[in-house]
Amino acid sequence: MEIIINKTKLRLIRGDITDQETDAIVNAANSGLMGGGGVDGAIHRRGGPKILEECKKIRQSEWPKGLPTGKAVITTGGNLKASFVIHTVGPIWRGGNNKEPELLTDAYRNSLKLAVSKGLKSIAFPSISTGAYGYPIWKASLIALSTVKEFLEKENKLDEIIFVLFSQSDLETYKDVAKEVIPNV
Numbered sequence: 413m414e415i416i417i418n419k420t421k422l423r424l425i426r427g428d429i430t431d432q433e434t435d436a437i438v439n440a441a442n443s444g445l446m447g448g449g450g451v452d453g454a455i456h457r458r459g460g461p462k463i464l465e466e467c468k469k470i471r472q473s474e475w476p477k478g479l480p481t482g483k484a485v486i487t488t489g490g491n492l493k494a495s496f497v498i499h500t501v502g503p504i505w506r507g508g509n510n511k512e513p514e515l516l517t518d519a520y521r522n523s524l525k526l527a528v529s530k531g532l533k534s535i536a537f538p539s540i541s542t543g544a545y546g547y548p549i550w551k552a553s554l555i556a557l558s559t560v561k562e563f564l565e566k567e568n569k570l571d572e573i574i575f576v577l578f579s580q581s582d583l584e585t586y587k588d589v590a591k592e593v594i595p596n597v
Contacts, residue, residue, distance in 0.1 A: 413587050415594055417564040421572045424590060426583045429576040430458040435532035436486070436496040437576075438523050440540045443478030443501050445471055445485075450543040451578075455497060459490035463497055482518030484526045496532065498523045502541030505548065513555055516541055520559040527570065534572040539582055549582055553589040561594055 413424040429437050429451060440451045445467035447456035456463055466487035471478070479485060484500040500523050503515040519540050527535045539556065541547035560573055577583040 413590060415590065417561060417594065418568045420564050420568060420570050422560065422564070422594075423572065423574045424583060424586045425574060425576055426578070426580055427576050428454070428578075429536055429538050430454050430492060432536040432574060432576060433493045434534040434536045434572065434574060435494065436498050436527055436530075436534070437489070437492065437494040437536045438484075438538060438540070439497050439499045440538050440543070440545075441479065441499040441501055443480065445475075445479055445499055451538045455492070459488075459492045459497060462488050462490040467499065482515040482522060484519065484522040486526055486530060494536070496530070498526055498535070500540065502545055502547065505541065505546040508551070512541075512547065513551075516547065516552060516555045517559050520556055521563060524560070524563045524567075524570070524573075528567060533570060534574070535570065536574040536576050539575070539577055539586070542582070549585050550589065553582075553586045554593065557586065557589055557593045 415422040439455045442448045470485050479501050481501045481503050486498050489495045500519040502519045503512040542549050542552045
């Protein structure tokens with residue numbers, strides 16, 4: 413699925429985020445920034461040791477207690493096709509009454525702001541917090557797509573945003589939500 417919002421191409425695809433040839437891919441990281449399971453582990457494995465080296469420097473200099481939920485930082489892409497990795501921490505789902513929606517919105521918005529501040533033109537997102545962190549896919553996709561739409565309505569410095577969904581069912585959910593959130597889809 414492809415949508416144009418304020419001159420920016422928004423695409424929804426099924427695939428592996430580590431294969432994307434965008435300026436940056438977003439890592440659904442944990443606060444430790446040292447790699448882990450799911451998307452985080454895959455990015456660190458495919459990207460190689462340079463990503464971990466830069467993450468360690470960020471932990472030493474900027475975030476010694478770990479990257480707070482909703483914040484975003486950037487490192488090299490190492491051996492990935494993408495030049496950079498934007499690491500953001502999504503919220504763990506605890507029923508929805510512990511600021512999860514606001515924190516998930518912050519994770520997407522801060523990643524987009526960081527990409528624009530670095531002059532990047534294309535970015536690929538996974539579905540943040542919907543794996544091990546348990547965020548319900550429908551609710552998370554609604555926040556993800558609404559946040560991107562609102563950002564692009566004010567900002568047109570990005571050429572392309574791709575949501576790279578791991579499963580066909582997640583892709584179908586994102587497509588269904590896109591039809592609700594974005595007029596004329």
